[in-house]
Amino acid sequence: MGQDALDYFLCNLGALFRMRRIYPPGAKQILQSAKQASQKLAAWGRPVRITFLGNDTIVEDRRIENIPISYSALFQSLQQLGFESIQIEPDAREDDLTLWIETVVAKERTPYRSLKIITGSLKLERKVTPSSVLTRAVTGYLGFLAEAQGVLSDLESKKPEGLVRAREVVCAIVARLAVGRELFEPIREMKNFDDYTFTHALNVCVLSSALARALRLPDEMVNAISMAALCHDLGKKEVPKEILNRNGPLEPHERLLMERHPFCGAQLLLDIPGVESANPLLPVVAYQHHMGANQSGYPKIQQRLPQHTLHFASLLVAVADVYDALRTVRPYRQALSVAKAATILIREALSGKLHKEYVSSFLLLLNVLAAGRRVVLSDGSSGIIVETHTGYPLCPMVGDEHGRIRDLSDPSSPTIWEIVEDSTDVLQ
Ligand SMILES: [Fe+2]
Incomplete structure (x- = not known):
């Protein structure tokens, strides 16, 4: 779905804001606007990011020169409340949107956090006008x-x-x-x-x-x-x-x-x-x-x-x-794949050069040591990760070719020696 769905969503969201200012909670005009906004958001299908920076209003990657009257009042209120960054998830439902708009109408200055909508400040220094x-x-x-x-x-x-x-x-x-x-x-x-x-x-x-x-x-x-x-x-x-x-x-x-x-x-x-x-x-x-x-x-x-x-x-x-x-590609070598780079991080963590827990958390962040990933162990055997221990993925549970499950957090177990590349690691 193209740009139209996004524009309609913003118009419907603006209407929801206007209706809620006029009618009491639960009025059918509010329910109707919320429903339309949620439908258009689903049709858009991606998170909607709204950013206010200085005098600029940015929706997604587009600077909005003249904010349409249908949602200008809403945007003005959001700015007055000091929110500079807003993200609305595509699966936000009528209730999620209505609850959030309630807080805007009530002029609640606290950043709003829900699973579907996040608002916040960019905390930019005001000494310099954002360029x-x-x-x-x-x-x-x-x-x-x-x-x-x-x-x-x-x-x-x-x-x-x-x-x-x-x-x-x-x-x-x-x-x-x-x-x-x-x-x-x-x-x-x-x-x-x-x-x-x-x-x-x-x-x-x-x-x-x-x-x-x-x-x-x-x-x-x-x-x-x-x-x-x-x-x-x-x-x-x-x-x-x-x-x-x-x-x-x-x-x-x-x-x-x-x-x-x-x-x-x-x-x-x-x-x-x-x-x-x-x-x-x-x-x-x-x-x-x-x-x-x-x-x-x-x-x-x-x-x-x-x-x-x-x-x-x-x-x-x-x-x-x-x-x-x-x-990164350097004059003296090609860039390494995610798996090869992760393998080196693990070896450097095991040798004590890199901090083990930080490497663990980093690999979790990269989703490298997830269930289903094939690994080679320090005893030469190979297997597939079946489960990672939360916060300690360097020592996961690994299933070997004989159907045995090995818990690498056991001190007598081998360690991971290599992450085997899979289709997600292919370099662009
Ligand atoms: Fe350096």
């Missing part, structure tokens, strides 16, 4: 990419306004992820843009943000981690391009230069006025993201720190960083 770029950014990956490029260029030049812009972009990304996976899915599939620096920064930001949310961290922490993820590789600015893009092994002195990027990144960030009050995680994650949970990475430090000394945000961002690097 048209940011408006576009709210509607898709490429918009965010353009904005990330601007933010990172500002920060590379140590401009403090880059911190405000970074926070805006991250808030918009987090808000977008809160209402759907559209931003996340293209990254899962694969990204192969020319400019690796910015796509990698944005991908690691989006993936870290999704992982932080999956770990149920508080909103402010999700934002802080996402911003740190966006800026984690700023120090690569100091690494010569020919070393970054070398099609072959690095000489020892070149490797040393490459391995200085966490230090350079932290130093660059600390030089930006106000960075520590804006987000103290920025230099920490930039410095620690290659250190590894077992501190086998770099920068090398003379004496190992007690494990808890590494910030958990650095360990979380490291999982997203390794995954995205493996999934």
Whole structure:
């Protein structure tokens, strides 16, 4: 069903709002408008996203220049209540729509959360008027990419306004992820843009943000981690391009230069006025993201720190960083499939380099270790996952070729050694 169904739905929703303002609850005019709105929503068949950004109103990916009179009063009320992001699921019924409209008519400012309708704020800083770029950014990956490029260029030049812009972009990304996976899915599939620096920064930001949310961290922490993820590789600015893009092994002195990027990144960030009050995680994650949970990475430090000394945000961002690097085409190798990248994450988790629980949660998020997936175990046998333990998918129940069910959470059991590719992993 085309655009018409969406337009009719918005008109019917506007009518429902008007009717409810005129008639008492349960009036037949209200029931009729709700029924029509629900039917048109079902005909549209996809979630409806409405975004208010500054003076812009965006429905799906379309900026509405002149809001039709049939729903302008409703949109005005939503804006007055401070809601900047609204998502209505396609299976919302008459009752769901009516209950929500009741709260709008009653001018309830609390964000509305139901299984079918989610409203919220993008929490954008008001110091900067949202630019048209940011408006576009709210509607898709490429918009965010353009904005990330601007933010990172500002920060590379140590401009403090880059911190405000970074926070805006991250808030918009987090808000977008809160209402759907559209931003996340293209990254899962694969990204192969020319400019690796910015796509990698944005991908690691989006993936870290999704992982932080999956770990149920508080909103402010999700934002802080996402911003740190966006800026984690700023120090690569100091690494010569020919070393970054070398099609072959690095000489020892070149490797040393490459391995200085966490230090350079932290130093660059600390030089930006106000960075520590804006987000103290920025230099920490930039410095620690290659250190590894077992501190086998770099920068090398003379004496190992007690494990808890590494910030958990650095360990979380490291999982997203390794995954995205493996999934992206580089001058020296092809992108790996989801299954191969997941296999490497598992091995790095088992070796202690990556944080085991974060890798577990990340693979759950990617839906890699789901029932039905074929795996090879460390004893050379293979089997099919029949069930994953919640929150601990690295040790699922696996059925082998003899019909036996093995519980890999048993310490005497083998571990997963390889995820076998299936049809969903084929690279685009
Ligand atoms: Fe890095």
